[in-house]
Amino acid sequence: MSASTAFSTPVPNRRLFGPGPCNPYPEAQLALGLPLLGHLDPEFITRMDAVCDQLRRVWGTENARTLPLSATGSAGMEAAFVNTVHPGDVVVVAVNGLFGERMVEVASRHGAEVVRVDHDYGQPVDAERVLSAHPNPQMICAVHAETSTGVVSDIAALGAGKGDALLLADCVTSIGGMEINLDEWGVDLAYAGSQKCLGVPPGLAPFTINDRAFERRVEKPANWYLDLGLLGGYAVGATGGQRTYHHTAPTGMVIALQAGLDRIEAEGLEKVYARHAAAGKMLQDGLEEMGLELFAAEGHRLAQLTTVRVPDGVDAAAVRSFLLDEYDTEIGAGTGEYAQKIWRIGLMGHNATEANVTFILAALKRAIEVAG
Ligand SMILES: *Cc1c(COP(=O)(O)O)cnc(C)c1O
Secondary structure, three states: OOOOOOOOOOOOOOEEOOOOOOOOOHHHHHHOOOOOOOOOOHHHHHHHHHHHHHHHHHHOOOOOEEEEEOOOHHHHHHHHHHHHOOOOOEEEEEEOOHHHHHHHHHHHHOOOEEEEEEOOOOOOOOHHHHHOOOOOOOEEEEEOEEOOOOEEOOHHHHHHOOOOOEEEEEOOOOOOOOOOOHHHHOOOEEEOOOOOOOOOOOOOEEEEEOHHHHHOOOOOOOOOOOOHHHHOOOOHHHOOOOOOOOOOOOHHHHHHHHHHHHHHHHHOHHHHHHHHHHHHHHHHHHHHHOOOOEOOOOOOEOOOEEEEEOOOOOOHHHHHHHHHHHHOEEOEEOOHHHOOOEEEEEOOHHHOOHHHHHHHHHHHHHHHHHOO
């Protein structure tokens, strides 16, 4: 099993139908083999600017400060809090899954007085409860697409009632898979990840912040690497000035992201979202036809990430191992107490196709029969 060198045994060609990473768009995969550019090369800077523009379009924002952070989605979360939370700030966090929990943890570490608003897992965020949790919080936070439970929440409803608070949205699993209109929804800052519906390998965290949030930022955040004041000069378009060295941009990854975004825009955002919606619906209908029970509340189900209950008496882990060993196919387990109780099936980016649905339904049926 273990490879003594990178090339001594083939890397298995998995179907990545879990919660991410997904199989990249072929264009993004190919881009990883392109020649490497220096991070201050004018050719790279032009491409970085193009990527920032593409992110603005996919996100529905005009924010000048929009850039891919050189780290994964969790660093986007960290950047959001470390740059905006002043000690003692009241931060209301909607918790309806693992990533809401993580927001509570990260905000607390940066000195926030966190007011958490708990929801049953599988349920969407209840905007009314979140908005009435505190009379004047500095920030309100929610996950748009909760990957741990397969639920989408209404971010616009939070934006409509946020008052003077800043609104932070986790868009890691929504970006590239469903419509997002940050400016229209009243979102002040947001982060995402490259490896979910954008269909690019992991390693970059798209990030955006509007002027209102930027003006309230912490002057010298306790994290140099994610200091947005310094990063302004890193992404040239953000300041209009000269691009300055802050850290070495992961140039190859930025070009892979460019290729993924090119692909999405060439297909057309609406078509991409419709493709995700159709694949998710077909999968969910198919699972129910097999007699399985979906976990996420009806009417609030993500198309790109489906959660399904493990039937009584079936060994959840054995089914996942069978799929991996026999069919080179990865699906996700549940998180925390749901580890043995649900499976998570992602159809993200390039993987959101009817052909993949047909395959995974048949493969899962077989795995339950043989291994379950
Ligand atoms: C995957 C994910 C994250 C974390 O991103 P990493 O790239 O794993 O650091 C955060 N929020 C949500 C909703 C996610 O799905």
